[in-house]
Amino acid sequence: MSQLANPRLTPDGLLDEKAMAPVSWRTPIILGVISIVGLLAFVIFTHPGRISRIVVSRSADAIQIGTLHLPSQGSALVLLVVAFGLTGLSFWATLNRRRLGVIPIAFGIVMLFAFLIWAVAGNTGGLPLPLLLSTTITAAVPLVFGALAGVLCERSGIINIAIEGQLLAGAFLCVVVSSATGNPYIGLIAAPIAGALVGLLLAVFSIKYRVDQIIVGVVLNVLVLGLTNYLFSTVLTQNPQGLNNPPRMPSFAIPGLSEIPVIGPALFNQTVIVYVMYVVVAVLQVMLFRSRWGLRVRAVGEHPKAADTVGIKVNRTRYRNVVLGSAIAGFGGSAFVAAALPFTKEVSAGRGYIALAAMILGRWSPTGALAAALLFGFADSLNRVLGNIGSPVPYELLAMLPYLATIFAVAGLVGRIRPPAAEGKPYP
Amino acid sequence: MKLELRGITKRFGDLVANDRIDLTFEPGRIHALLGENGAGKSTLMNVLYGLYTPDEGQILVNSEPVEFAGPGQAMAAGIGMVHQHFMLVPVFTVAENVVLGHEPTGPLGLIGLDRARALVRDISARFGFDVDPDALIEDLPVGVQQRVEIIKALSRDAEVLILDEPTAVLTPQETDELIEIMRQLRDAGTSIVFITHKLREVRAIADEITVIRRGKVVGTATAQDTEAELASLMVGRAVSLGVEKAPAQLADGEFTVSGLVVTDAVGRRVVDDVGFTVRGGEVLAIAGVQGNGQTELTEAILGLRTPIAGSIVLDGTELTGLSVNDVLDSGVGFVPEDRSTDGLIGSFSVAENIILDQHDRPPYARGIAMDLRVVRERSEAFVEEFDVRTPSVEAPISTLSGGNQQKVVLAREMSRPLKLFIASQPTRGLDVGSIEFVHKRIVAERDHGTPVIIVSTELDEVMALADRIAVMYRGKIIGIVGGDVDRDVLGLMMAGVAPESAEQEAAEHPTLLHEADVIADDQQSEEPS
Numbered sequence: 001m002s003q004l005a006n007p008r009l010t011p012d013g014l015l016d017e018k019a020m021a022p023v024s025w026r027t028p029i030i031l032g033v034i035s036i037v038g039l040l041a042f043v044i045f046t047h048p049g050r051i052s053r054i055v056v057s058r059s060a061d062a063i064q065i066g067t068l069h070l071p072s073q074g075s076a077l078v079l080l081v082v083a084f085g086l087t088g089l090s091f092w093a094t095l096n097r098r099r100l101g102v103i104p105i106a107f108g109i110v111m112l113f114a115f116l117i118w119a120v121a122g123n124t125g126g127l128p129l130p131l132l133l134s135t136t137i138t139a140a141v142p143l144v145f146g147a148l149a150g151v152l153c154e155r156s157g158i159i160n161i162a163i164e165g166q167l168l169a170g171a172f173l174c175v176v177v178s179s180a181t182g183n184p185y186i187g188l189i190a191a192p193i194a195g196a197l198v199g200l201l202l203a204v205f206s207i208k209y210r211v212d213q214i215i216v217g218v219v220l221n222v223l224v225l226g227l228t229n230y231l232f233s234t235v236l237t238q239n240p241q242g243l244n245n246p247p248r249m250p251s252f253a254i255p256g257l258s259e260i261p262v263i264g265p266a267l268f269n270q271t272v273i274v275y276v277m278y279v280v281v282a283v284l285q286v287m288l289f290r291s292r293w294g295l296r297v298r299a300v301g302e303h304p305k306a307a308d309t310v311g312i313k314v315n316r317t318r319y320r321n322v323v324l325g326s327a328i329a330g331f332g333g334s335a336f337v338a339a340a341l342p343f344t345k346e347v348s349a350g351r352g353y354i355a356l357a358a359m360i361l362g363r364w365s366p367t368g369a370l371a372a373a374l375l376f377g378f379a380d381s382l383n384r385v386l387g388n389i390g391s392p393v394p395y396e397l398l399a400m401l402p403y404l405a406t407i408f409a410v411a412g413l414v415g416r417i418r419p420p421a422a423e424g425k426p427y428p
Numbered sequence: 429m430k431l432e433l434r435g436i437t438k439r440f441g442d443l444v445a446n447d448r449i450d451l452t453f454e455p456g457r458i459h460a461l462l463g464e465n466g467a468g469k470s471t472l473m474n475v476l477y478g479l480y481t482p483d484e485g486q487i488l489v490n491s492e493p494v495e496f497a498g499p500g501q502a503m504a505a506g507i508g509m510v511h512q513h514f515m516l517v518p519v520f521t522v523a524e525n526v527v528l529g530h531e532p533t534g535p536l537g538l539i540g541l542d543r544a545r546a547l548v549r550d551i552s553a554r555f556g557f558d559v560d561p562d563a564l565i566e567d568l569p570v571g572v573q574q575r576v577e578i579i580k581a582l583s584r585d586a587e588v589l590i591l592d593e594p595t596a597v598l599t600p601q602e603t604d605e606l607i608e609i610m611r612q613l614r615d616a617g618t619s620i621v622f623i624t625h626k627l628r629e630v631r632a633i634a635d636e637i638t639v640i641r642r643g644k645v646v647g648t649a650t651a652q653d654t655e656a657e658l659a660s661l662m663v664g665r666a667v668s669l670g671v672e673k674a675p676a677q678l679a680d681g682e683f684t685v686s687g688l689v690v691t692d693a694v695g696r697r698v699v700d701d702v703g704f705t706v707r708g709g710e711v712l713a714i715a716g717v718q719g720n721g722q723t724e725l726t727e728a729i730l731g732l733r734t735p736i737a738g739s740i741v742l743d744g745t746e747l748t749g750l751s752v753n754d755v756l757d758s759g760v761g762f763v764p765e766d767r768s769t770d771g772l773i774g775s776f777s778v779a780e781n782i783i784l785d786q787h788d789r790p791p792y793a794r795g796i797a798m799d800l801r802v803v804r805e806r807s808e809a810f811v812e813e814f815d816v817r818t819p820s821v822e823a824p825i826s827t828l829s830g831g832n833q834q835k836v837v838l839a840r841e842m843s844r845p846l847k848l849f850i851a852s853q854p855t856r857g858l859d860v861g862s863i864e865f866v867h868k869r870i871v872a873e874r875d876h877g878t879p880v881i882i883v884s885t886e887l888d889e890v891m892a893l894a895d896r897i898a899v900m901y902r903g904k905i906i907g908i909v910g911g912d913v914d915r916d917v918l919g920l921m922m923a924g925v926a927p928e929s930a931e932q933e934a935a936e937h938p939t940l941l942h943e944a945d946v947i948a949d950d951q952q953s954e955e956p957s
Binding site: 024286287290291292293295296298299302303305306307308309310311312418421 | 477479498499500501503504509511515516517518519520524525528529530531533536537538539580695
């Protein structure tokens with residue numbers, strides 16, 4: 001019977017052509033269309049003779065690299081030749097039923113550079129690469145923590161729409177506590193507590209009272225928004241000096257690593273929040289997929305009855321995961337106010353929902369969530385930087401791109417996305 | 429390990445599912461628990477496994493009373509259970525499923541996957557299973573998944589192994605292998621509790637037989653008792669085991685499917701170049717292990733799925749491309765395989781379910797309004813005709829038993845003139861009385877001259893009803909054979925063996941149950957003389 005295990009084999013063990021999926025040309029065709037559009041926009045309809053300046057290092061950096069002066073049209077042409085090469089490669093891979101692997105990702109990066117060179121063509125200030133990267137990280141941090149919260153909850157079978165509220169609650173309590181104590185680190189301890197309290201409400205209503213998890217989540221978001229708005233306009237506005245004046249979170253440069261050109265300062269000259277993020281992503285990735293705890297959590301999220309019949313307490317696991325995940329989201333909320341920013345109404349501004357999208361695009365894994373959150377953070381940062389230096393396209397349109405990409409990804413256009421089978425379903 | 433149940437009672441509201449049940453399971457014995465669907469067997473086993481708490485009574489292990497607050501404690505006491513619906517996580521590997529809940533761990537709680545694999549290989553080698561520890565469960569056929577469940581129980585040192593309807597999803601050859609495994613385990617000292625409603629298997633395997641009816645132990649039997657005796661004990665009255673039907677009288681109607689191809693969401697051909705013809709007055713049974721394209725085939729005929737190639741012709745009319753409504757209007761009656769999700773609306777009344785497909789036309793509708801008096805009168809007539817046991821036609825359908833629900837579906841689908849009748853799993857989960865009724869109605873429809881298609885994974889049902897049998901395997905029809913074909917041949921065809929080689933192999937290697945049947949037949953033919 002064992003040869004039946006592979007549904008693509010006939011009983012004789014031969015490859016069954018008809019049982020295989022028909023070849024899908026979708027990806028190669030999309031890449032081809034984008035390449036042609038890119039060729040027209042970035043090369044053919046670009047003024048010849050313009051120069052794209054790219055600033056590679058800041059004056060404070062240890063290793064100084066001069067500003068790059070690239071001929072816009074020529075550089076874009078080179079990049080588009082590479083893009084066409086990758087398109088051809090994807091056609092070849094599809095024809096031979098090979099996996100596309102990193103081809104679409106490499107293609108995306110090449111097209112991105114082509115776009116950047118076109119966008120700053122003729123710009124006298126040039127593209128400040130270090131600034132672009134460091135604002136990417138700043139924008140991505142709350143998204144990463146929010147997405148990790150989503151991963152923890154949904155892997156155990158509870159949908160956490162309340163990430164937005166947890167980020168907001170974390171930011172609020174972080175500001176109040178660190179302002180009151182004058183110590184930013186005590187604020188960092190308070191933030192996850194606020195998130196966990198919101199998570200506890202989510203857990204009680206969705207597990208004990210079996211309320212629809214999406215409805216509870218949305219209601220909690222509205223509740224936290226209303227509560228923080230109320231407290232902001234009463235308590236915080238009456239005593240802004242004592243309660244809404246958080247001290248700046250100091251940055252630490254890691255010797256050696258922070259001196260790496262271009263990426264070093266953005267990644268390794270950061271506040272403790274960013275370093276915690278690296279650790280949490282790594283630890284969760286290992287624990288979720290390699291440890292006993294992770295196996296049980298995933299079993300509960302996929303097939304709770306199977307977990308129950310081997311003696312795993314399904315709802316206890318769910319409570320723990322929801323509270324832990326929500327605490328992580330609350331911690332992430334502190335990133336909004338780390339730069340000594342006072343609390344304002346709706347400081348989270350919908351990032352919790354974007355974090356949810358990052359979780360889906362990252363396929364419910366911590367490292368995937370990190371990558372997706374960085375992508376969204378980059379889009380956010382690009383939008384700001386291009387807004388500052390002036391760009392030929394309305395940057396509001398650019399800002400929509402990653403979310404359009406998310407909708408396509410969630411619709412299953414980029415491979416098959418499979419959420420935990422039991423998510424959203426109360427047990428028993 | 430000796431396991432005793434004393435006076436176990438379990439109630440769900442007014443329903444007494446188990447009524448003062450006393451049972452003893454001795455080590456090294458295969459103890460069959462025989463009873464109809466709904467007799468209370470599974471409830472009893474869930475009590476024993478710690479999933480339900482009994483309202484009264486005691487469980488004793490080696491004469492010591494024990495109480496199980498959950499399956500974890502039952503497992504710790506040495507009780508293992510193979511559930512009818514497997515308790516395996518589809519996206520985990522075999523090794524991960526086996527160790528789930530008692531994982532070998534290293535530092536930081538990381539799982540020792542090497543030790544998990546070794547555990548699977550050890551147990552596999554001991555009982556001659558061929559199971560790859562790194563295979564994903566969702567890629568494995570059900571027969572292998574069942575072995576994983578057995579390995580899972582054995583890896584926890586189960587001394588009592590409960591198998592809940594283990595043969596329901598197996599081909600005869602796989603059943604044979606399971607019987608071998610059960611005997612090996614018994615000889616190694618494990619006590620086996622074998623829950624079933626299938627008489628031939630009980631007689632071939634069991635050392636002891638306890639019969640349960642309506643939540644009570646009604647008697648014990650031995651493997652020497654005849655099937656008729658077991659059946660009457662199980663049902664509480666004499667039952668006829670076969671279906672009485674005259675040879676098929678072919679009539680005018682003709683339903684032809686040719687070159688039909690249906691793909692699933694990821695583009696795999698789940699129905700692959702299927703073709704057959706059914707004439708009026710005959711029953712074509714479509715047999716096969718669950719999930720080999722039968723569901724998709726019936727859904728394509730009904731218009732729920734759009735085929736990518738092929739044609740479906742009923743009496744000269746092409747059905748492909750028509751809406752479900754038009755297909756039904758052209759005279760197709762359809763009983764879906766899952767009545768509770770596809771056949772009925774649970775919160776609707778019996779009457780509303782009966783007229784569900786006719787509610788918008790006379791006599792039930794006048795203009796935009798429904799004529800509730802006609803609806804009530806007609807549905808009362810159908811309830812009478814189809815012997816639906818319900819307090820009233822206004823009762824919500826979800827309060828009825830499975831058998832009565834299925835009769836409502838039949839009443840709806842057979843209440844208009846049909847040119848084709850399709851029934852998927854028409855008797856799944858029904859009691860014997862309802863099964864008899866449903867089979868009689870299906871045969872009556874055939875004798876009325878309608879082409880009938882029965883999709884069933886139950887070989888007993890296929891053999892009882894079919895004039896011809898088409899076996900589906902991975903979306904293809906492996907072959908179409910006569911209704912009098914040998915069970916073993918059908919079983920091999922269900923595993924993908926072509927009809928000619930299946931006949932040869934079945935003749936060379938008969939299954940244990942087949943041999944038991946032959947002996948039983950010999951005895952019966954000797955008795956009169």
